[in-house]
Structure formats: structure tokens, C-alpha cells
Amino acid sequence: MTCEELVHYLSAYIDHELDAELSRDAQEHLATCQRCQVVLNTTQRLILLGHDQRRYVVSGALRENLYRRIEQSLYHKPAGQG
């Protein structure tokens, strides 16, 4: 497998969607190619960083504000529109 091919298959490799033979080829390439190993490590870390973003929730005042705005539209429409 070449570096180009490894990069092409990278997401499929990470997501365990490659067939056994391609997966083995990818592992062999990674064992001998420092550059592709770094690309793999950092892409996997990026994905974990993505997962971590679920810690970020709409907080405090903004949450309350959005809730009120939507509630207002739903339940307290001006006369003639409900």
C-alpha cells in the first residue's frame, strides 16, 4: 500500500470498515511509515476531540432565553393567531 492509498482508506480503516486484506495491508504500511502513523494518530485524536465536544452545552442565560422565546411563540401567540 502507498501513502496515497493509506490516506484514501484512512477513515474506513479507523471505522473498521475495511475488509481483512486491505486492513492488513494498511497495518503493514503503518508499521513502516512514520508519516502515515502520525496522520492516523492525529486523525484518531481529532475524532476523540469531537466526542469531547458533547460536554459543551447551552448554558445558563442563553438556555433560559431560548426556552422563553420558543415557549412564548408556542403558548402565548398574540390574539388572532392561535
Add this chain to the structure above:
Amino acid sequence: MLDDTKLLAGLRQRDPQAFTQFFDANVDRVYRLALGMLGQRADAEEVVQATFLSAFEAIGRFEPHAQLSTWLYRIAYNHALMLLRRRHPEEPLPDDSESLPLPATLVDWSTLPEDQLLSEEVHETLFAAISSLPERLRAAFVLRDIETLSTAECAHVQGISESACKVRLHRARLLLRERLSQYFREQVAEEAL
């Protein structure tokens, strides 16, 4: 807490308790998707509001065997797209078959300590990077790698095939990896001193 059946029935009757529970369970997901797609907080807020209002109007047509959250993501995705069109009516559609450049920034920041990777600044850098991706790639990353939807759900939300979803995700990851590698490069250099 209402179970799913009672929640759905409550939403259909415009029961305030059901609305509160539905809002609390979903507002963060809708907001993150909108922020990733649009980049601006005010735009994300507008999408949140429009999404919940549309959901209430359409709840009578919701199929109970589907998942409420996925259904809501789809509404949010469409609202975000409409707002994108309003903001940038001219953006040309990129060609998904175009070949990507090989990764160029090859510093290994994957072993930086957790506290450096989980900062507010990294969060903002990542969302800024997502919202500067080509438009069609943004939701694929948010839905799969942040919200951890399956490929099938991700495809359904965007109204595209699973293979198209995988292509978009792959391109998004490579481009984001490049941006973040540039961002972390200096910190890795400092670590090495």
C-alpha cells in the same frame, strides 16, 4: 420524566411538561449542529428557535417507530441549510470526487496532555475550523464524530446516501486534521523543549 410514548403524546397535546423535557433533552444537540454549520452564535440561536417551532408544528406527522432526536436533527439541518443559503447564496457546490491533497502538517499532537486538548480555546478553534469547511462537509463531521450518530442516521439527516456521507466525513476529517495540526504545532514544539 415522561417515557417516550408519553412524551410524544404530550408533545402532540402541547403539554408544557413535555415541551420542557423535549427542549432540555435536545437543545444542546441542535445548537452544536447549527453552530458547526453556521459558525455564528446568533445564527445558531435562530436555528434552534426555528427548529423547535417546526418540530411542534410537524409532530403530528412524526412516525413513532423513528427516533425523535434523529428526526429533530433533520429539521435542524434543513433550517441551518436555509439560513446558509440566505447568508451565502452564491457558494458553488464542490465536487466530492475531487482528489484531496496529501496530509502536509505532520506533527504528532495526539499525545499532548488532556488539559491542553480539552480547553475552551481548543473547543472554539475546532468549531471555527468546522464552520470554515466547505459547506457540505460540516454536518457530516458534527453528526458522526461529535454527536456520534451512525452512518445510516447521518445519511438520513442530510438526505444523502450512506456512501456520500462516508466520503464527506472522510474529507472533513482530513481537512480538520490539517487545521488542528497547524494550531497545535507550536504547542508540540514547546513540549519538546
